[in-house]
Structure formats: structure tokens, C-alpha cells
Amino acid sequence: MPLDDRYQLAFKLYPYARSADQDAETPVRHPVVVVGGGPIGIATTLDLGLQGIPVVLLDDHEGIGQGSRAICFAKRSLEIADRYGCAGPMLDKGVVWNVGKVFHEDRQIYEFNLLPEEGHRFPAFINLAQPYFEKFLVERVREAQAQGAPIELRGKNRLEGIEVKKDHTILTVATPEGNYDILADWLIAADGAGSPLRGMMGLDFEGRVFQDSFLIADIRMLSESFPTERWFWFEPSHKAGASTLLHKQPDDIWRVDFQIGWDVDRAEELKEEKVRKRLDAMLGADVEYEIVWKSIYTFQCRRMKQFRHGRVIFAGDSAHQVSPFGARGANSGMQDVDNLGWKLGMVIRGEAPDRLLDSYHEERAAAADENILNSTRATDFITPKSRISHVFRNAVLALSETHEFARPLVNSGRLSVPCIYDGLSLTGEDALTGGPEQTRPGSPCPDAPLGDGFLLSALDHGFTLLTVDAKDAADVSEGGIAARHLPIGKGDDPSGALARRYLGEATSAVYLIRPDQHVVARWDKYDENAIRAALRRACAKE
């Protein structure tokens, strides 16, 4: 098959260049090869490269694809990007919104304000077109490379074949100048929902198909400025879609999403005049705009049974696919990377046993199940699958106009929040009486103001031993793994948010925190033996 582009590029960032591997007499062996240059693949190279682990990324294109696709990036994704050093430009470019309006037929039934919780560096989410999110990641890769991070991005390098061995894989890669082979100790599949690699390995990807199509368009408003709000219509009388979503992106671009039914003629529906007809019905004929991008998608909710297959590990959409309602696609993929990066790093450096990587599947498959459950519920509400479901849905909408109780039942997508690894293998004990629910073991650490900055940026890239008003604590080292002590006292907590989020009713607290900022275990005071045991557990050493 020729190496023709399957899609148009928004940014050509890594043009094909001949690699020395192509002229090697015997295939060159690499510690890590990543397949796929989407946000998950690029973020994986950053995580590993910043740890000093050599990583090669293969992408069959030479940059970032056109089209906004994912637009909602949640707080946790920004916090992860901040660990990699590229959240700043995302935040600068992204749009923050708080007000949402819900319509049924043509009536506004209610309006909500998300009223962000104070004391976080990042907002609950930003709207940013996916190509920008990816571009900022690639720019950070370039910066890290300049500082010596051993990352290689290979454009127009398409994986053609794989031979799986016990402790490595043999990869055949196609380029415009012919094929070559390389070996990979570890292979990360970040090649998207249609994952060719998954196909080559003959692996399953089972789930539920939703019988509905969505016409999605990005439009640039030319005439008037619309407010920065999220508008969702159930059964609008303009009939442009059975449901319709309007969402603001940067640069006066708006995302419009029409639910158009299952049996549609794609080519017909994507014709400019046909799309304009829908848009005019929704916006009114006098609103001027240009269509920047359009597409029709259908979706499934499904995941692989196993995310890890020996030395091949699947991350992001290649491992799990959800409906777009609730922004759980790219956001959960970023959490996969966050989860995988430190574990793979420790295993490669020989600091932890191979089975630490089994916990990647355990934790992220649990997260995928939670995301699939939430996005399925939203989908079932937006597109009721039976007559009685439709009756209940409309009853909720009718009551929610005047009766507050019905509003929490309206579900046009629940905001993506990270999964808490309750009761999973690496999660340790909760020995903090009166400690807040939100920081229990397994939780991602909530941010809080710390001195002049924020807590999360003060955490270590390895393990951190966070103590709040605790005595006699120190760094702890167990089997070559260190947890750096971060002591916090009353004077460091200007807003009181830290005490609310980490002490609750307790007077002192000790937290062992993983490199991905999830809590391993917590205690009311410093107990070196307990901390050592928790560290062993978090590294899958017991």
C-alpha cells in the first residue's frame, strides 16, 4: 500500500527524514517504540523521554491531522500536561466556560453556572481544538530534545508488520524509501480506535454499537459574537438534529454537533449546502459564518479485554472507546499515559518487577469501565432507545424547567473526572481518621494553593511523602526507591484549602503519593515501617 495521507494535516511538524536505522545491517533494537502520533502517543514520548528513556515514535503522517475532534480538555489532563511542562500554552489558548443552557424544543428550560472551586491552578476544563493540544505537546518534545531528552519522532513511518517475541517485538516499518525492520523491547500502541496494530495481533475489541450518526462541524462566526456558553438542545423544533450542541472554541470557532439518525447517506449529508441548511435552521438565516471543518461520526462504547499483551501495551482509544458525551476520550487517554509512564520507567530501569505493568491494565481498565458507564448513560439520555425511556426523558425535561430536583437527572454528558483506584492492587491503607473522602488512597491529589504557588507543582517526579503538620518525618528509601519528604505547615496554606482537602477533621496527616500524583496510602502520623510497606506495595514488590 502506498504511503498516501489518509487525512489533511493541520500542522506538518515532523517531515520524513531518513533514519540511520534504515541503513543498519542488522535491525537496531530500541527500549521503547510508540506507534501513533496523536496526543496519547506524543504524550507517551514526553513522559518517557523526560525520564531519560530513549523512545522512538512512528507515525504514518508527518504531523497533526486537520479537524478539531476532541475539544474539551479536563483539569486532570492539564495537570498531567503541566507535569510534562506544556500546560501554559494550552491554558493561554483555551477557552474557559462556566455557563451552560439547556433547551427542550425551543424553550430554555434552565441555565447552570459551574462556579469553579477555588484554589486550583487549572480550571475544571478548557475548550481547545485537538490539533492545538497536540501542537503544544510536540513543541514541548522539541524543547525537551534540545535539552537532551532522547526522543525521536519519525514521520511517514508506518508499521507494516509485527512479530511478537517473549522479550521484544520485531517491527517492519514502511517509508517512502522502502521498508526496514527494528526491534523494540517495549511497544506502546497509541494508534487510535481503529488500531491497525490491534488488528495485526488479532486482538478483540468488543462493546456496544450506538445506532445514531452525528454531523459535526466547526464554523467561524462572521456576523455577531455569541456568548462563551455551552448550549444543548433536546428535540429542537428547527429539526436540524434530534439533539444539537453548540460549543465555543478559540479563534471565534464554534463546534456544532447534530444528531441526525442512523440510516443516513453520508456523502449527501456532508454536502456544503445540506450542512448549511441545518446550520441556518439552528442559527437563523441572518447569521453569517464559514464552515471550517465537517465530519460525520458514529460511535461505540468498547474496550479490549486486556490492555497489556506481554511487551505490547495499548493506550488511549486503541484500548478503549467511549461516546463523546462527557469528554472521556482524549482525557482518559492522557490518564493512561500518566499511569503507564512511571511504571514502564521503573521496570526498564530495573527498579520494579515486570508485574508492576499488570497494574496498568488493572487500573486503567477499571477507569475505562467507569468512563464507558458514564458516557453510555449520557448517550441513553440524549438518544433514548425505547418509547418508555423517551417518555421518562421528556418528563425529566418538562419538570426541570420549574422544579430543581429534576435537573441533576438531565444528562447531556457528565464532566470527565479521573478514576479513583479504590481497592486495587497498588492502593494501600487509609489510616487517617477523619480524613477527607476526596484524598482517600487511590485518588488523584487535588491541587491547592501552597505558599506562593500550588501543591501539585511541588510534588516530586518520583514518590513524594507529603506531611501536613506532622512531626519527625523524613525522606524514606526502600529497595532503592526513594520518597522525597515534602513538609507542609500552617504557614504554607494561605487559603486553608490544603487543610480542607488533606486534613479534614484530622490534626496531622502523612500521605505517600505516586509519581502520577495518586495517593498510595495515608496515616495520621509518620510511621516509617508502614511507609516502607506502602512503597513496596506501590511498586508491586509484595
Added chain:
Amino acid sequence: MSLNTKPNIAGADEFYAELIKSHDGLTDEESVAFNARLILLLANHIGDRTVLSRALQIAGEADRDRPRA
């Protein structure tokens, strides 16, 4: 007592999913009968006649699609 119309169900999404699921496999007629039994059970649990009358009234008001006399 007055009718509580503020949010009062912990885990609203779980409840709603369970409610819809309980109708899986029922015909329209069976669903209507199911709902009638459900209403009678809940009404008995509430007991308070003032609350029940108010709920009946609001349920009627919110029905915008009903043909008006």
C-alpha cells in the same frame, strides 16, 4: 409537610439508569402498568395527603403537550 422539589436522590445517575433498566423488555402496555404499581408503592410510602395532592398537581402542570380544553 410540603412536597420537596429540591434534589434529594444521592447518585441520581445510578437511580435513573436503574429506573430505565427496570423497563427493559416490557411492552408499552406493561410499562404503563409497571409505572402505575410504582406510583402506588411510592404514594403509600409518602402517605401525607397534602404532599400527594401537590405532586399530582405539579405532574399535571408540567405536561405541556396535553391538549387544552
